[in-house]
Amino acid sequence: MPTYPDLHGKVALITGAGRAKGLGEAMARRLAAEGCRVVITDIGRSRGPEMPVTAVGTDEEMSKVAGSIRADGGECSAMALDVLEEDQVRAVVAATVERYGSLDILVNNAGIGYLMKPILEMTLAEWDAVLGVNLRGAFIATKYAAEQMVRQGRGGRIVNIASQAAKSGFPxxxxxxxxxxxxxxxxxVTAIELGRHGITCNAICPNHVTTGLGAWQNEYFSKALGMTMEQYLAAMKGRIPLGRAGLPEDTASACAWLCSAQAQYVTGESMNVSGGEEYH
Ligand SMILES: NC(=O)c1ccc[n+]([C@@H]2O[C@H](COP(=O)([O-])OP(=O)(O)OC[C@H]3O[C@@H](n4cnc5c(N)ncnc54)[C@H](O)[C@@H]3O)[C@@H](O)[C@H]2O)c1
Known part of the structure; x- marks a missing residue:
């Protein structure tokens, strides 16, 4: 039973959504359950040494995710997209419109969260890889999706998947x-510039979620902080007022609400979804 009937028939494009159990999959599943026609996209292959193949949503994994959403009754297509390639972004926006007739929702979810090192050891190539996907990629996708939404003339929604790390520093x-x-x-800035077109833009700031990426971070941080995994996870739980780590579905709920008419007067926000761990 959909929670937000106004989402029925809306067309949503989600980046970096080809990895099973990721936030992208959860948002795709939820938007499809709300009646959206969803295009999931992902890079499909490693771009180079900064991107281990184990951290990438492969084409095969992405088609399984899309197939499983369709098996649950949702409308979902999969398209290859490297968010760093402007031509690919332009082409995927065009292909989405060709297939479904419009583009109403963009979710900038693609991200690299596994290049963690002390500043003294971080290379420029690693820095550029992270900033590239997480920020430049979101800018490129925003530009071409917004261009389409403005052309359509009936508003739109852009949701950026930021992080608790958008509000606080972490070693x-x-x-x-x-x-x-x-x-x-x-x-x-997107909210300010596009508001007059009826396009809202908000960020979601989840705390830790044990996705494929999140599992890597648990391993890395527990070792780096000299803790066992059990100690690390217990300490994390202890910091969270609601007493548990985030789930992909928590982010998916926030995303669905932000995309719905219920959130029509909300823009420029960066909303914590962190069980109270992050509060500014
Ligand atoms: N898991 C967490 O604890 C957590 C917390 C806060 C925010 N986030 C953010 O949520 C988003 C999704 O992360 P996740 O935890 O679901 O991990 P994930 O690894 O499942 O998702 C990240 C996806 O980005 C894709 N990607 C990387 N480079 C790309 C590129 N150039 N073009 C297109 N896709 C590319 C990967 O292939 C992968 O599928 C990320 O932006 C991450 O920073 C995650």
């Missing part, structure tokens, strides 16, 4: 935190 995460703080800035 070994100079590039990640900088990119996510930057995404909050992009969110505010």
């Amino acid at each position: 070994f995460a100079s590039a990640y935190c900088s990119s996510k703080h930057g995404l909050v800035g992009l969110t505010r």
